[in-house]
Amino acid sequence: MGTASSTTGAEPSGEIKNIREFRQVKLRAEGVIVTTGSKPPRAHRALCRELSEERFTEAVVFNEGKKGRYFLRRDLTEAVREFQAVACMKCKPERPISRPD
């Protein structure tokens, strides 16, 4: 952490780069995860079932992010502004988080 990278802004920060970070994000269950594998990119709640470790591993580890990468954003507004992401139809990140019944 804290590595100074270029400030050109070409590379969005907050990328989830390995399975350890992916698990931490899911454990915290905060924010919105943007997946860039689809066009337009999709925004999910951290707890969305679409975001399985298997899919993450395939996209980020095996395909080295060539077919899609994962980014963490604070909320859907940020995801839309930075990625032009659309909200996932299953986890509906535009809704306020409610406790499971």
Ligand SMILES: [Zn+2]
């Ligand atoms: Zn989702």
